Amino acid sequence: MIKVIKAEDIHANELKHIIDVRSRDEYFQEHIPQSLNIPLDELPNYLNTLRQMESIIVSCRSGQRANQACLQLEQLQLNNLQLLEGGLNGWKSSQRETVSLKKGFSIMQQVQMIVGVMVLTGILYPPLWFLGLIAGMGMLVAGLTNTCMMARILGNMPWNKGVQTESCSIVF
Numbered sequence: 001m002i003k004v005i006k007a008e009d010i011h012a013n014e015l016k017h018i019i020d021v022r023s024r025d026e027y028f029q030e031h032i033p034q035s036l037n038i039p040l041d042e043l044p045n046y047l048n049t050l051r052q053m054e055s056i057i058v059s060c061r062s063g064q065r066a067n068q069a070c071l072q073l074e075q076l077q078l079n080n081l082q083l084l085e086g087g088l089n090g091w092k093s094s095q096r097e098t099v100s101l102k103k104g105f106s107i108m109q110q111v112q113m114i115v116g117v118m119v120l121t122g123i124l125y126p127p128l129w130f131l132g133l134i135a136g137m138g139m140l141v142a143g144l145t146n147t148c149m150m151a152r153i154l155g156n157m158p159w160n161k162g163v164q165t166e167s168c169s170i171v172f
Contacts, residue, residue, distance in 0.1 A: 002067075002070045002071075002074065002081050002082070002083050003081070003082045003083070004082070004083045004085050005057060005082045005083065005084060005085065006085050006090070006094070007084065007085070007086070007090050007091040007093075007094035007096050008094050008096075010057065010084075014055070014057065015032065015033055015034035015035065016034050016035075016036070017053060017054075017055050017056055017057050018032050018034070018035035018036070018057045018058075018059055018084065019035070019036050019037075019038055019050070019056055019057065019058050019059065019069075020032065020035045020036065020037045020038070020059050020060065020088075021038060021039060021040040021043065021058060021059070021060050021065050021066055021068075021069040022037070022039065022040075022060050022061060022065065022088075023039050023108075024037060024039060025106050025107045025108070025155070025160075026061065026106060028101045029100065029101075029106050030088065030098050030099065030100045031088070031098060031099055031101075032059060032088065032091055032096070032098060032099070033097055033098070033099050035059065038050075040060075040065050040068060040069050040072075041146075043069060043072060043073065044076070047076060047078075050073065050078060051078065053080065054080065055080045055082065056073070056078065056080055056081050056082065057082045057083075057084050058070050058073070058081060058082070058083055058084065059084040059087050059088060059091070060087045060088070061087050061088050061089060062086065062087045062088075062089050062090075063083065063084070063085065063086055063087040063089075063090065064087075065087075066083055066084060066087055067083060070083050104159070107151050107154050107155055107160060108148075108151065110151075110154050110160075111148060111150050111151050111154065114135075114150065114154075115135045115138070115139060115150075118131040118132060118134065118135040119131070119132040119135050119136070122135075138150060
């Protein structure tokens with residue numbers, strides 16, 4: 001059984017045990033100080049590192065992905081797990097400090113805005129009807145493959161530089 005821990009019960013010396021399972025872009029937007037970023041889909045790659053940790057507090061934005069991560073890690077025989085109640089949102093509602101490395105819109109927000117503009121343009125200006133079709137097909141492929149080509153392209157844009165860097169990777 002996974003223990004749930006409240007933000008106010010986490011002491012300063014335990015911050016280095018917090019694993020944030022959100023995407024690197026979300027982590028760069030805002031995160032808990034000293035937390036480590038291991039995106040949910042990369043957890044198996046860090047299994048040896050995680051096994052060496054005396055305790056692990058798993059966090060995300062609201063707690064949903066962190067719960068998925070705990071279940072996944074529990075199946076991989078890790079039993080030193082705790083789930084941060086409410087994730088980053090719970091942390092902030094407890095008036096705890098956060099770190100922001102990047103201002104502006106996340107890459108996924110940028111994707112959503114671009115797709116919205118494409119669909120609206122296709123509807124409001126019929127000669128460009130195909131823009132809505134392209135946007136819809138792109139979202140379908142992204143959903144089926146769990147990869148978003150537009151997000152990858154946006155990640156390489158000058159205003160998003162730094163989001164894809166490995167500077168937030170775990171270093172022990």
